[in-house]
Structure formats: structure tokens, C-alpha cells
Ligand SMILES: Nc1nc(=O)c2c([nH]1)NC[C@@H]1CN(c3ccc(C(=O)N[C@@H](CCC(=O)O)C(=O)O)cc3)CN21
């Protein structure tokens with residue numbers, strides 16, 4: 001939790017103002033942040049200085065792992081984060097590739113599960129990783145990437161947390177996740193939960209122990225309309241100790257994740273938090 005608050009403070013102390021054309025807003029910005037999560041000791045990095053909606057964050061990652069490309073599918077599992085980008089983003093609404101209401105296009109999970117190959121077939125990156133990890137194999141290329149520049153014009157948003165690399169040492173699984181752009185008040189709240197969850201669930205279905213997760217962020221920013229709430233409200237609060245995340249031990253395979261898992265299979269214990277803060281969201 002401290003590392004999150006330190007990053008927020010660093011942006012306020014050292015950040016530079018950058019105009020963002022896409023949203024029409026200015027962002028206070030720093031380059032490069034390295035965060036680390038102790039999954040081995042179940043130190044769940046849930047923000048405690050405001051109420052954080054961890055279930056929606058897990059649902060979003062679950063939707064990516066299932067290859068969802070539609071905001072309605074995300075809503076059905078308890079996540080509304082794609083409603084705005086699928087349906088209120090002017091550029092996307094005018095994009096001929098958009099297939100209608102709620103379509104997100106070829107983003108995240110589509111690339112992760114159905115990467116289009118030149119011969120017309122598709123590649124399932126996640127299945128290959130799950131199969132390898134189950135056999136204890138790390139070929140130094142256990143990489144799940146959602147980043148497909150050739151298809152950016154076919155999706156509503158370029159992926160932000162775009163690449164996840166899994167590594168095995170002995171009987172322990174590690175994860176390194178890369179993020180090109182980070183809305184620290186809103187997005188990072190979710191992304192921290194997702195990196196932690198991704199390592200914990202992949203370790204569980206591989207029969208490996210979870211180790212540490214490393215989260216590498218390039219452009220970390222606070223939008224101008226979020227700054228006052230961050231500086232004068234959230235950063236004035238004292239954090240509480242980390243809660244822990246518990247996953248139904250019956251989840252044993254990628255197939256389980258794809259077929260029957262719901263948010264009821266996840267529980268957070270010991271979550272103490274300060275009251276909610278509503279940060280503005282930029283589409
Ligand atoms: N500007 C921007 N920031 C983001 O963080 C972001 C995007 N755009 N576009 C794509 C996804 C969508 N994400 C989102 C979208 C909404 C919330 C949000 O509104 N969170 C609220 C409440 C969530 C809830 O009630 O479940 C929050 O207070 O955290 C968070 C992340 C993360 N990403």
C-alpha cells in the first residue's frame with residue numbers, strides 16, 4: 001500500500017504536465033514506476049485509503065482470460081469498466097470495424113486467446129502457457145501479450161497493461177507485468193489487484209507456489225480533474241494493513257476458469273478501508 005501512496009506523492013512532487021489529445025485533458029505525469037506484490041505471503045495490494053471495488057477488477061481480468069470482446073459479457077460477470085469505452089468513445093463509434101452496441105473490437109482477450117495468424121488460423125497464447133506451466137516448463141518465453149499494433153484500428157482502446165511474462169524457478173511461479181499507460185487514481189487500483197490475481201490463479205491451476213509479482217509501469221499519470229481529490233483527500237489518509245485474497249481451491253484448470261467460475265469463488269479477508277472517493281473518469 002505504501003508503494004502506491006509513494007507513487008501518487010511522487011507524481012505530485014515531480015510530475016510534469018502533459019497535454020493528452022485523446023481525452024482533451026492534461027495529465028500530471030512521471031515516467032517509470034516499479035511495483036512489487038508479495039503473492040507468496042498473500043499480501044493483497046488492495047487500496048485501503050479509499051473503498052476499492054476488487055470484485056470488478058478480478059471480473060475484468062477473468063473476462064480477458066476468457067477472451068471476451070464485448071462490454072455486455074463483462075457486465076454479466078460483474079464488471080462495468082468497458083461500458084464507456086465500447087459505447088461513448090466518439091472515435092470508436094465512428095469506426096467501421098465496430099460491430100454494434102457493446103462491441104470492444106479486437107482488444108485484450110481476443111489477442112490473448114485468438115491471435116490471428118496469416119494462414120487464417122488462430123493462436124491461443126494462454127492455453128500454451130497453461131499447458132507448459134502445468135508440466136513445470138518455462139521456455140523463457142511464457143508470454144501473454146495483448147499488444148498487436150497491426151490491429152489497433154480494430155479495437156476501442158489500445159491495451160494498457162499489455163504483456164504478462166510468467167517464470168518458473170524450482171516449484172515457484174513468478175509474474176512480470178508491463179503497463180504502457182496508467183491512470184493512477186482509477187486504473188491502478190484495478191491493475192494492482194489484477195497482477196496479484198493473475199499470478200495467484202495461474203499458480204493454483206499449474207500446481208506451483210506463487211512467488212512475487214513485478215509490475216512495471218511506463219507512463220504513470222493523474223488527470224487534472226482528479227488531482228485535488230488525490231492531494232487533499234486520499235493522500236491525507238493513513239493506510240490500513242493489507243487484506244488477503246482467497247480463491248476456491250476447486251478451481252484447478254483453465255477450463256474451470258472458462259466455464260463455471262464466478263465472483264463467488266473469490267473472497268477477501270480483513271479488508272479495512274476509508275470511505276469511497278469518486279474520481280472523474282476520462283473516455
Ligand atoms: N481514463 C481511463 N482510466 C482507466 O483506468 C481506464 C480507461 N480509461 N479505459 C479502460 C479501462 C477501464 N478501467 C476502469 C474504468 C472505470 C473504473 C471506475 O469507474 N472505477 C470506480 C468504481 C468501480 C465500480 O464501481 O465497480 C472506482 O471508484 O474505482 C475503473 C477502471 C480502467 N481503464
Ligand SMILES: O=c1ccn([C@H]2C[C@H](O)[C@@H](COP(=O)(O)O)O2)c(=O)[nH]1
Pocket residue numbers: 022157158160161181182183184186187188191
Ligand atoms: O487497465 C487499464 C486500462 C486503462 N488505463 C488508463 C490509462 C490511460 O489513462 C487510459 C488509456 O488511454 P491511452 O490514451 O490509450 O493511454 O486508460 C489504466 O490505467 N489501466
